[in-house]
Amino acid sequence: EHMVRESRQDRELGACPRESPSLQSRFTTLTITREPGSKHGAKDGAVGTSQGCASASSGAATTTTMLFEPSGDGQTPQVVVLVGAPGMGKTMMVRKVMVEWGEGALHTQFDFVFCIDCKAIVLPMEASVADLVSWCCPGLQVPAGKILDDQKKILFIFDGFEALGFSLVQPEAELSSDPREVKPLELTLMSLLKKTLLPKASLLITMRPTALGSLRQCLKGENYVEILGFSAARREEYFHRYFENPNKADVAFRFVRGNEILYSLCVIPIMSWTICTILEQELCGQKNLLECSKTTTGMIMFYLSQLLKHRDRDNPQVLQQFLLQLCSLAAEGIWKHKVLFEEKEIKDCGLDLPGLLPYFLNERIPREGEDQESVYAFTHLHLQEFFAAMFYVLEDDGETISSLGRLEKNVNKLLESYNKSRKDLNVTVRFLFGLVSQKSIEYMDNTIGCRISPRAREELLEWLQGRHRGLSHPGQALKVSEMDTFHFLFEMNEKSFAQSALSHLTDLDLQDTRLTLYDQMALSFCIQHWTGLGSVTLQGCSFHWRDPEAELDVGHPGALIAWRREELPCPIHLLCRALRHRDSALQVLRLQWCRLCESCCAELAALLAEHPGLAQLELADRSLGDSGVRLLCEGLRTPGCRLRILR
Secondary structure (H helix, E strand, O other), X not given: OOOOOOOOOOOOOOOOOOOOXXXXXXXXXXXXXXXXXXXXXXXXXXXXXXXXXXXXXXXOOOHHHHHOOOXXXXXXXXXXXXXXXXXXXXXXXXXXXXXXXXXXXXXXXXXXXXEEEOOOOOOOOEEOHHHHHHHHOOOOOOOHHHHHHOOOOEEEEEEXXXXXXXXXXXXXXXXXOOOOOOEEHHHHHHHHHOOOOXXXXXXXXXXXXXXXXXXXXXXXXXXXXXXXXXXXXXXXXHHHHHOOOHHHHHHHHHHHHOOHHHHHHOOOHHHHHHHHHHHHHHOOOOOOOOOXXXXXXXXXXXXXXXXXXXXXXXXXXXXHHXXXXXXXXXXXXXXXXXXOEEHHHHHHOOOOOOOOHHHHEEEEOOOOOOOOOOEEEEOEHHHHHHHHHHHOOEOOOOOOOOOOOOOOOOHHHHHHHHHHOOHHHHXXXXXXXXXXXXHXXXXXXXXXXXXXXXXXXXXXXXXXXXXXXXXXXXXXXXXXXXXXXXXXXXXXXXXXXXXXXXXXXXXXXXXXXXXXXXXXXXXXXXXXOOOOOOEEEEEOOEEOOOOOOOOOOOOOHHHHHHHHHOOOOOOOHHHHHHHOOOOOOOOEEEEEOOOOOHHHHHHHHHHHHHOOOOOEXXXXXXXXXXXXXXXXXXXXXXXXXXXXXXX
8 A cells, every 4th residue: 555645844845836746747856975074065165065976866766776775885774864954855855755655666675664754743742663653654554563563674754853852862771672662752763763673674864964963873874865956957957847838947047047146056956946936937927037027136035035934933133133143154254265164153153043053054064083073064155145245234233243253344345355356255245235225125124034224225336436437547438347337236126226326437348258148137237227328349248148058958858949949039139129228328339259140230220220329330240241231231221320430
């Protein structure tokens, strides 16, 4: 008989808000490693390990086969501890094991699988193992005691073991060996762990890294497996599994692939789910994401709200104080190029709160034989940068000094350091702009329950205006020649702020820049609100709508058909559309050696026809071809064209 018991939570990581699709259609391979706590960092800024990696696959090998893979000496482990930060996919892997067993894929390994969701249920204070089995599976046709007496091949799964809150420090003399003996629940579980009870049974335990310490003392011969998240290839696969429409999946993935911060964060499964959920809403009623209203900051805030939605909200002061210290730790780390923090640092600044700490920091447990203390790291480097930016704007009731050191909340010092030499602060500064937007301030207050101060807005505006004066020579037109200005303004996404920041500037000059879709969206947003822009020079720049390094994925032939059916817009579509805005003062446009194609000439012809102020056009490019020049000539003949110089 099938005894697949779904978690009582309606949906877990990766489930869709509108409906609950089958697990088989949504489950995407996760990268796992056998030795958590290695000193080597995983790629993409995720905290974890990179040696001994494998994939917990949804293909021929079952998830259970991967988890209970024999060690080098050929011994199959009886106890597997699956470790991962919140949102890494532990519960999804448990559900996959249950589905595989229910479909008969594991019957050679296990006759019975009993799953206990420690997070979603209230267990009795005292119980025998037989009681737990009966309680877990009330529809059993065979009495629980008989199943256990027969010593069948049994797998017990404890999902979210840390939620039980047991110290696992009890006298060994009190452990049980009888599956019918009623004992305090902690003793019953310890008896299973220490193998005095049902020594032939297998155990799969999932938990967060911060709770591993007490469990280690209780287990012998266990096998630790850590989830590292999605590899690069699996991120795209997840998008195609989430969006049943291959065209929408491709549009969404292309949008994320063009934003290196979002793409890197997608290594975390719950972040991939968060981004897909937001983009699905954005795609309702439209074919593309060129008008996407959600910034990178907005997506991370939504991710935080999902992580924290089940926490106790009765005491917002506790969260505010915790976040103040967390952001202080993040900022000090960013200044010192530091991503690992010692246990003493965590305790000294009051972050050792079990109800909050695991959501933000991963613990690296020392390997056996190592005697040093545990060390902690943020789940991802970009999340550390996000919290470092929050340090400068989070309301703190007058306390501005970190408990770790003497780091001041000096926004100008951060900005000037970035300007002079610390280009590694770019992402932190970008998040700073995103956090002080009116939308972000309201969202953080209403949804997450913490207060952001708008005071930094004036400093950010003055800095942006001043930096371009400093970069331009006396008597020369004030110009923007770095993409970061556009990224900062796009992250804030406020029309009036962009207008104020750009009002005194007249020229845009970019050289040899590779413009991703995200870059083009940022550029387009700023040009539309840049009323004084008179001259645009793009020399040796390339426009990309799709990752040029991405190989065609034969696993998704539908996506390829969709692309053949619906051609991409021409590379300079967004640029030309922005330059046609109503208040444009554009007079000079130079597109030199930008590898323009024939379709680009059609866009330029439309621009010439609709923009009577455009007096000078320079196209130093051999790739236009005769047909491209013919299209351009059509634009030159239109009554609206007032061009005086064509090079």
